[in-house]
Amino acid sequence: MITTRDIADRLGLSVSTVGRALADDPRISEGTKFRVRQAASDMGYVANRAARMMRGASSNVVGLVIPDIRNSFYSTIAHELSKNMEAQGFQLMLSETDEDRMVELRHLRELSANRVAGVIIVPTARPHRESVKLLRTIPHLQLLRKHRSLSSQWFGVDDHEALRLATAHLVEQGHTEICYVGGPVELPTGAERLEGFRSALREGGLPESAGRTELGPPSSVDHGRRAVRRILADRPASTAIVLGSVQLTLGVLEELRQTDIKVPEDLSIVGFGDEPGFSWWGPGLTSVAFPIQEMATGCALWLMRRLATQPDNDNTYASVSSGTLIVRGSTAPPPSGHTSGSRSG
Structure with a gap:
């Protein structure tokens, strides 16, 4: 596995300078950043996300927790969310609960352990108490379903x-x-x-x-x-x-x-x-x-805005889309x- 030390040795730089360049640190010149990124790309360097998270950083992953990917509502939403997240530099991680609150809890534990940036969830009928506690530590939105114990920010249909x-x-x-x-x-x-x-x-x-x-x-x-x-x-x-x-x-x-x-x-x-x-x-x-695609886009943009501005803000917000016969x-x-x-x- 290629490390930052390998890049540093190739370019004749210190390991700390390479690390700062890869992190887009303003103390590093644009020329040096370009050289480091080019070398990292040529050498096949992949950032050690686990090490970053040990230092307290969150990932660029957003979890999507849904009941059933076979339902076209959810597959369409997952597709649109993924496209919107990718455009903002985030990756969507899919979790399927099959309406089982214990499966839901296991997925939320994993998402929390991996320090996801946020979670979009279609909750089960009765989320486990531990699930509720975990979600209180993660910026999250409710999608389609709205459970009173979770975030008051919700995107759904009438x-x-x-x-x-x-x-x-x-x-x-x-x-x-x-x-x-x-x-x-x-x-x-x-x-x-x-x-x-x-x-x-x-x-x-x-x-x-x-x-x-x-x-x-x-x-x-x-x-x-x-x-x-x-x-x-x-x-x-x-x-x-x-x-x-x-x-x-x-x-x-x-x-x-x-x-x-x-x-x-x-x-x-x-x-x-x-x-x-x-x-x-x-x-x-x-x-x-x-209008499932529009709803998913709005949901993604709202979460991105929340993460960029006030990640701890959980003011009440509801976006309700109407159906058409x-x-x-x-x-x-x-x-x-x-x-x-x-x-x-």
């Missing part, structure tokens, strides 16, 4: 309004038996989306009983599959389904492909998110789209002859 829009569209189409497939209320996003669904029913003059709910893991494609099987087993009941996550939407769409149910003639569907394939699935999926061919009025009285259970 979950309530997104589901209200999606459900109101079905109510306006004349549906009176609508099923919501979403995440658990223990998650703040799950609670907000469920309330948005119920708000649309109330605004449409429908009783809460008009809305069936199938709640489960939001990142589980299998939960979406199982939920639609139960819904179809109860026909004639729900004439429409509104989804509360991208993965659940994928599960429902995959399951429907295996049935003889016609969309929207037999069943109307409103998805969550706007995957590239949604526009050409069947008749085209009506769905709620979100994209109407395609998967929604239509309910099947003729269907009435609310036909609900079987």
